[in-house]
Amino acid sequence: MPLTRRVLCGAALAAMALIPHLALAQDSTVKIGIIGPFSGPFAHYGTLFKAGAEAYVASQGGKLAGKSVELIYRDTGGPNPAQTKVMAQELIVKNKVDYLGGFVFTPNAMAVAPLIQQSRTPTVIFNAATSSITEKSEYFIRTSYTLWQVTVPLAQWAAKQGMQKVVTAVTDYGPGIDAEAAFKSEFAKHGGVVVESIRMPIATTDFGPFAQRIRASGAQAVYTFLPGGPPNLGFVKAYNENGLARAGIQFLGTAETDEFDLQKFGDSALGLTTAFHYSGAHDSPQNKAFVAALRKQDPAAVANYASVGAWDGMYVIHKMIEATGGARDGAKALAAARELQWESPRGPVRIDGKSRHITQNVYLRKVEKQGGALVNTETLSFGPQVDFGLGQ
Numbered sequence: 001m002p003l004t005r006r007v008l009c010g011a012a013l014a015a016m017a018l019i020p021h022l023a024l025a026q027d028s029t030v031k032i033g034i035i036g037p038f039s040g041p042f043a044h045y046g047t048l049f050k051a052g053a054e055a056y057v058a059s060q061g062g063k064l065a066g067k068s069v070e071l072i073y074r075d076t077g078g079p080n081p082a083q084t085k086v087m088a089q090e091l092i093v094k095n096k097v098d099y100l101g102g103f104v105f106t107p108n109a110m111a112v113a114p115l116i117q118q119s120r121t122p123t124v125i126f127n128a129a130t131s132s133i134t135e136k137s138e139y140f141i142r143t144s145y146t147l148w149q150v151t152v153p154l155a156q157w158a159a160k161q162g163m164q165k166v167v168t169a170v171t172d173y174g175p176g177i178d179a180e181a182a183f184k185s186e187f188a189k190h191g192g193v194v195v196e197s198i199r200m201p202i203a204t205t206d207f208g209p210f211a212q213r214i215r216a217s218g219a220q221a222v223y224t225f226l227p228g229g230p231p232n233l234g235f236v237k238a239y240n241e242n243g244l245a246r247a248g249i250q251f252l253g254t255a256e257t258d259e260f261d262l263q264k265f266g267d268s269a270l271g272l273t274t275a276f277h278y279s280g281a282h283d284s285p286q287n288k289a290f291v292a293a294l295r296k297q298d299p300a301a302v303a304n305y306a307s308v309g310a311w312d313g314m315y316v317i318h319k320m321i322e323a324t325g326g327a328r329d330g331a332k333a334l335a336a337a338r339e340l341q342w343e344s345p346r347g348p349v350r351i352d353g354k355s356r357h358i359t360q361n362v363y364l365r366k367v368e369k370q371g372g373a374l375v376n377t378e379t380l381s382f383g384p385q386v387d388f389g390l391g392q
Helices: 011-016 043-059 081-093 106-119 131-135 147-160 174-189 208-216 230-241 259-269 285-297 305-324 330-337
Strands: 029-036 067-075 099-102 123-125 140-142 165-171 193-200 221-225 250-253 273-276 341-344 347-351 358-370 373-385
Touching: 029 043, 029 081, 029 305, 043 067, 043 099, 043 285, 043 305, 067 081, 081 099, 081 106, 099 305, 106 123, 106 131, 106 140, 106 174, 123 305, 131 140, 147 174, 147 221, 147 273, 147 358, 147 373, 165 174, 165 208, 174 193, 174 221, 193 208, 208 230, 230 259, 259 358, 259 373, 273 373, 285 305, 305 330, 305 341
Parallel strands: 029 067, 029 099, 099 123, 123 140, 165 193, 165 221, 221 250, 250 273
Antiparallel strands: 273 358, 341 347, 347 358, 358 373
């Protein structure tokens, strides 16, 4: 299915975007628009969204709740709120989608909030991780995670290990600022001190100067957050080349050892510690089934947080279709989603009825080598975690 970018304009089109879905003609096929980057440096997210979504539909025999499904993809290329808003408007008005899904970057998700609120279009966030997203529209549901959710238990653990001084080094945009705030506030509650807070521009490619600042800080560890892809590789390379590991400065992160990039790190990743809601190595029948379905759909696809976010996102959409009988009824669909709980490939999960964000286990992970390949081994479960960032 081709990926398109179209710029739409005109007062008539803008006005049509306000028409509730209940007033639109119904057909027999449920349409789902999936928005993400399918080109550029973050294109792997879009590829994994597609693989996870299509693998889920295939696992249900090609239909959801007995309804034929059409997945319509739109390519944002990267962080591009204005273009994302245009694409969402096109999907809602012209394509008459029943649901939206996807969204890698927080600014892109925020941009569509007014449109989905006005059109009553249930929208499932597969990735974007800033806490406040679900507060911008009652039609947002999230099946990924937030930085507060995975960072608070990590800060608690660091304090219990006797760490007293930590540097935070985060990419300077919404999720990074959330990550910094979460670690600093929770670590302080347990007597720890963040001796320096470093914010790195999103376009950073040379992390050496930041690594040198971390080494000179006297900290026992560095807590970091970076967007997936090349920044992770660059930061870990700088961490090792500048002697932080040799100096005993422990690496603490979340998605930085993402399975999509993990083998590219080589042995420099061994021992890196992260707290996260999913590992491709999670040992459960549900995860084994997910991995098998994903590989059947796309042998090159990777079981990681993006593909599992899409898989679980499609589960939520499936249950909303089931509850509405395939009719366009945003309120009824949302009511059904608020009550959901199931066994995900990541473990037991549920949608919080108030925040519409997923409650899930968070795991302490350590990079190890198994059978010649690097894996994120889950060494400890912190148990079910909510989004601690709401209302911050």
